[in-house]
Amino acid sequence: MQKRVTGPEIERLIQLLARVPGLGPRSARRAALHLIKKKDQLMGPLGLAMNEAFDKVRICSTCGNADTSDPCTVCTDPTRDQSVIIVVEDVADLWALERAAAMNAGYHVLGGTLSPLDGIGPDDLSIAGLVDRVAKGEVREILIAVNATVEGQTTAHYITEQLSGFDIKVTRLAHGVPVGGELDYLDEGTLAAAIRARTAF
Amino acid sequence: MQKRVTGPEIERLIQLLARVPGLGPRSARRAALHLIKKKDQLMGPLGLAMNEAFDKVRICSTCGNADTSDPCTVCTDPTRDQSVIIVVEDVADLWALERAAAMNAGYHVLGGTLSPLDGIGPDDLSIAGLVDRVAKGEVREILIAVNATVEGQTTAHYITEQLSGFDIKVTRLAHGVPVGGELDYLDEGTLAAAIRARTAF
Missing domain, CATH: 1.10.8.420 (RecR Domain 1)
Structure with a gap:
């Protein structure tokens, strides 16, 4: 003992x-x-x-980011182009994409993905809030940056449908070979996507 | 940026x-x-x-354990045989040995090992405190449970010398094959020690 x-x-x-x-x-x-x-x-x-x-700590009532102010640091940043909104599953994804520093846009955190088996439907995610933001007419592009999983892709399709009535561009992240990745460790789906989306040297 | x-x-x-x-x-x-x-x-x-x-949080002034009382939980435990003192490098080692629950003894935390290259001499460790505890005459065995590293063994030898004037038993942990360990992953030194200290079935 x-x-x-x-x-x-x-x-x-x-x-x-x-x-x-x-x-x-x-x-x-x-x-x-x-x-x-x-x-x-x-x-x-x-x-x-x-x-x-x-x-x-506060959860931003506009985008869902975790911050100590509401609206959050991202939503109140005047140097960001808030007419582009990057839609992510989770706050961690928002922070990860910001570390890439590839886009100076606004964000929208869904709070998860659609998952009927786990009882997670559209009302459990911040999808209505996203549609409201778009309905205000100041958004020109929605980049859906969800995980490349079945649930993520299902959620992406659902959101695309919800936004079909608006005159905006809806985009998604490119599939391809991760930077630094070795081809023979990659799955066939990724390789096929990388071949289909090949670009000129 | x-x-x-x-x-x-x-x-x-x-x-x-x-x-x-x-x-x-x-x-x-x-x-x-x-x-x-x-x-x-x-x-x-x-x-x-x-x-x-x-x-x-307090560091026990007797044994060096980290606790919220001084003397600590171990030193004040009346069910322990405080005539046996297990000498360890660090509080983490004390806690690890207690998880084994193999011995119901007192402890003494050295706070490191002798390391001339890093400028750590006997005065930087709690060795005088250990000798004081032994000098009170109530200790009959000191089990030196330091890491099986060069510094640990050097420290063990130094402590053994300091205690040579007292009529007590000074022991050390057995070397051998770790329980669950696979022979072909073990180093030669461990295997040789395990063979030399072989026991009857």
């Missing part, structure tokens, strides 16, 4: 850390010990940062 | 999370988004737990 070796406050910190994605029970213990070692430099500031984020 | 997509409080949370061992910059973003999603169930409680641990 395993006995307690430390105080309940530290045990509780470990239990909660173990629920953070990327940390399991073992890493949570290592993380807790590191936090204890770096008490003043890391544990204190991280605890305060977490409390502050807890108090201030 | 990458633009800001979220508030400074969330950015700061991500930066601090990235310094937790086990999380890099990418996992820190994922962790932050998960914390935002599970705001009430995880972010709030974790922030509070971190603040509470920050206020209450």
Whole structure:
């Protein structure tokens, strides 16, 4: 039988850390010990940062981004071309696309994908909100940047249908070989898509 | 150029999370988004737990364990045989050995290993404290459970010398094949040690 070796406050910190994605029970213990070692430099500031984020975090009522202001940093950025809206499944996808820094546009976070088996229908996603934004008449392009999964593609088709009445361009991400990818590790579907969409040198 | 997509409080949370061992910059973003999603169930409680641990954490002045009381849970446990002291490099090793639940003894955390190249000498480790504990006359065995590295073994030898004047047993962990380990993946040193220390069926 395993006995307690430390105080309940530290045990509780470990239990909660173990629920953070990327940390399991073992890493949570290592993380807790590191936090204890770096008490003043890391544990204190991280605890305060977490409390502050807890108090201030807001989900943008326009696009669904996670921020500390509503409307969010992206929606209020005057240098962005908000007539183009990139539609993503999740806030993580918004942040990932922004790291690519390839497009200076607005965003719309769906909050998931259509998945009848899991009981997720159009009303569970922020699709009506997207249609409302388009209906205001200031949008000229919707880039549907959902995952290349069955659910993602189903969702993309559904959104395309919902937007068919508007005079806007609806686009999607290109399929192809990932940059740095090796051909013989890629699946046939990706290779076929890359061949079909081949471009001139 | 990458633009800001979220508030400074969330950015700061991500930066601090990235310094937790086990999380890099990418996992820190994922962790932050998960914390935002599970705001009430995880972010709030974790922030509070971190603040509470920050206020209450103590390093045991007897053994060096990390706890919220001094003397710690291990040192004050009346069911432990404190006449046997297991000497470890780090608090993480103490916790790991306790998970094995193989011995119901006291502990002593050195806080590292001797490493002349890094300028770590005997005074930088809790070796004098160990000798003091032994000098009180209530210890009958010291199990030196340091890592099987050059630094660990050097430290073990140094401690053995320091304890040579006392009438106590000084022991060390057995070398051998890890449980569940496959022979052809093990190094020659481990295999040779396992053969030399072979036991009867």
